[in-house]
Amino acid sequence: MINPKLIALLPDLASFILVVNEGSFTAAAKQLGVTPSALSKLITRLEKALSVKLFERTTRTLIITQAGQLVYDQSVVMINAAQQAVELSTSDHTEPAGSITVAAPEAFLNSVLQPFVVPFLNQYPEIQLKLRAVDGDIDILRQGIDIAFRLTDKPDESLVLKELGKTNLVLCASPDYLDAKGIPHHPTELSEHDCLYLAETDKDHIWDFLKDDEFYTVPVSGRYAVNHSQMRLKGVKEGLGVGIFHDFVIQDALAEGSVVQVLEDWTIKSNYHGAIAMQFAQTKYMPARLRVFIDYAMEHLGDKLAGEIN
Incomplete structure (x- = not known):
């Protein structure tokens, strides 16, 4: 009772x-x-x-x-x-409506989700979309989040997982910087270069590199650190040093030649690499607004990421 x-x-x-x-x-x-x-x-x-x-x-x-x-x-x-x-x-007789709260890492939000917002909202005028830039751990239930995008090789096993693709990290610098300071041919040479890093934690200036059975941990330094991918990219383009970016962030700059990839034979290890995962809570009855968002993201973001990253 x-x-x-x-x-x-x-x-x-x-x-x-x-x-x-x-x-x-x-x-x-x-x-x-x-x-x-x-x-x-x-x-x-x-x-x-x-x-x-x-x-x-x-x-x-x-x-x-x-x-x-x-x-x-x-x-x-x-x-x-x-x-x-x-x-x-x-749901059977009305348009999808209501609020959707979506969390994603800042770099993914700016480079991938932002262009997706306007066409989605135009197609579903009764839906309100709230985007949160979250680079740390995400607790969907406690943080009031409907859908979370994560860049990880260890997705939350308690949540439903839809994989949109894979992402890797790219080390790059501007042609002018490399002309002036030289091209690094081994990870250990980065200690002699200006490097741009996140500066969110005490370990962000420690970069890990892997190739076959070789593994190097390299402490880097530089005059500019910022936890915003586009600001960091602007600094790299303008010759402030060497930076690490996700492939979906850097691919346009690589294509136009404003930056050049270095140490391309090495894999950069990080907490933010692996699957591009869209995750949400398991529920027997999926609200229409969430269902259309998930379907739209799988169709449009999946195709976009597959084309751009490949």
Whole structure:
């Protein structure tokens, strides 16, 4: 038997989930069409009803508590199931509609997904698309993500996997830079070159190279580091040094001759190589909006990646 008190809490739980997903009362309140103050009072009411503290609040931050995370993990499954039930009842006689949240690494988002957005939204005018640049680990359930694109040889086995292709890393520099500094013929020679790297972690300036049974770990350095692929590419084009890029990022620059590949016989090892994987949660009833996005991506992105990378 369903507890009547639970039914009364469902709207507040849905609002709580939105606050967690958006990361602030202000952003969630805007989505709900209420004031942040009203939403804060609603969460306080929910905390009293559940007898737990859901958030640690300061003037600048909103941090979910351990108890709040447990409530979120249980509630989001229920709310998602309710949303799927509503969508299932209308999917046979309406256009696909609603919001889709998609996460992808910054480089993939800019180089591959961005050109895909306009034609997809033009074909499905009732769908709203939210793109998030996420270069680290992705937890679809906890981060409120519908579909995640990952560049990995170790996809999440708990999720459905659709493989769009393979990606490799390419080492390159501008012709002017190579004329001035010389062409590296072995990975160890990179220690004598200016190199552009991510600078996201302490290990980003350590590059690993593999060829047959040879393996080299090379610490590199340079005057410019940035965790944005297009900015890093611009720096390489303008002669600031040697950089590593995914093939789908660099292929146009290689074709036009503004950059030249070096050490092409070596494989660059990284956490971001292998399959280009589209992943999403397993569900018995797939909402129409997600189904059309997945089908569209498989058709258009799969063909694009196969043509460009090959």
